[in-house]
Amino acid sequence: MRIAVDAMGGDHAPDEIIRGALEANELLGAGDELILIGDRDCIERQLASSGVANNSIRMVHAPEIIGMDEAPVEALRKKRKSSIAVMARMASHNQTDAVISAGNTGACVAGCQIRMRNLPGVIRPGIAVVLPTLGGPVTMADVGANVACKPINLYQYAVMATVYSRQMFGIEKPRVGLMSIGEEDAKGNELVKKTREFLKSDTRLNFIGNLEGHDIFDGLCDVALCEGFVGNVILKLTEGLVAMLFKAIGYELKEESPRLANEFKPLIAQIYKKYDYHEYGGALLLGVNGTAVICHGSSKSRTIKNAILASKKFYTNRINDQIIRYLSNTSVRPNSE
């Protein structure tokens, strides 16, 4: 399997990205090939400083970089030699089996969507993230690819996330919940009400009904569905709240008992790591014709390593083939609306 990594994307590129790629490389099989995309000089310097021979890793030169704050579509159009643009083109020309980037999220999503096209039967791709909870990993989609979601889109995210959850985590019948503002059937907005009809009509899905915000972390579901706007707010809120709480705990501990604060520090780090969604190595762009993993801009080597390994599992388990097969056999169609 050929896995291409955008060496220039993210707040800690290229050092941490390349370090993560090298860590993953140790764990990949003999038939796997890692490809680093980015400025050749820059990558070579980094490889040298890591004590790795140039010729042991394939490189694809991309002299331009799309900045984290650039307007995605415009940047893609202007910077055709950027690592993200080159990466998306490689995927579309079947020069790689998976792509991974921690760069400008909008540009990654747009680049992959435009270049890779959709899987047969998929109307719009969605982004799935995995949230670690006390009850196990919860796959949430969409978290920002689609801010004008239709019921048929949400239904297809349910199908894709179900296949994903089963294949990636071995959950045989993933429990699918629909984010709403009350458990009762009558609660929610129009999108939720119509989506629920689709989900109920497909008995192959293990649809458990509406979820409320707190249910995500209560171990009630394996898949949480929401439109991109809501999912993106949830994802970033979770990030900010966890960071604030740990900061608050550290602050209060220091005030109360510097000794306790010191003892608590390594434990905090350990807990943070365990409930940190970087553990799962980024977000999957579900529904494109290929394997694309989009990592958080703040990704360090661990996330990149995990993303590479996740992309291999996704590809090897033929998740896309199963999605295509599922959607070709469902009675819920775009014109069902």
Added chain:
Amino acid sequence: MRIAVDAMGGDHAPDEIIRGALEANELLGAGDELILIGDRDCIERQLASSGVANNSIRMVHAPEIIGMDEAPVEALRKKRKSSIAVMARMASHNQTDAVISAGNTGACVAGCQIRMRNLPGVIRPGIAVVLPTLGGPVTMADVGANVACKPINLYQYAVMATVYSRQMFGIEKPRVGLMSIGEEDAKGNELVKKTREFLKSDTRLNFIGNLEGHDIFDGLCDVALCEGFVGNVILKLTEGLVAMLFKAIGYELKEESPRLANEFKPLIAQIYKKYDYHEYGGALLLGVNGTAVICHGSSKSRTIKNAILASKKFYTNRINDQIIRYLSNTSVRPNSE
């Protein structure tokens, strides 16, 4: 000022509700009158067990109770003698200056909306909650009254929450942020884009632009705007995530070091209390012609006490008068859309 409390609403009614009311009563002024609404026998028993003379607190008998899980509008129609129905009627007949309930949220909101009517100029009321953050209290609206928000509704929530934040917390020019999925102007859905135009056009508002999920806790804003669906998800997610994290910390500590876990316990309780939004005593129903505070079903005496004191501050500071005056002087009107 007359303050009516639904003694029968909430998971811990009537004990904790009445206890909280009595605690607040100690802090109210000579001109204030507390009114307990609910089953007379039940309230009298509770007062007796608290060592309070019956005749020192006014009671209004309401023999029926709306359960926490009943369908709100239907329950209101059927149970006209329920504490919530009686409470809303009292407000509409000017028999009380404020109402407070921890009962069925939907029924409280519906009852108050129907009976109390809207303030002049307000198109739809919204629910505002206050989230404690490291940067101070953040007022968020709407959190569930309006799941089909229009830009004019969000604009009016900005106005009402601004007045609220200024009067309740002394923040002179509250920074108003609009929940979206990226900082750039072009980001977000149609509702966000149109609302932004309204917010920008009103120079009396201190509009700071788009917020992302994590910004709520970063001390960037004093007011966070969102439609009811998103706000409700945020609120309940925050609740669930905080609970999960503290549970996870407790669990990991116990595994690692039972001694440390024991030492940490009282600190956890202290931190939890500080960042617990019960501190602010419930949610304000902004835009109704009166003062209505809706408390969480899990409210204990502290929340009820705080809610009563908050209702007094809201009423005394004439927040509703200021909202009316503001809206009568704005150029952003329903037909501006």
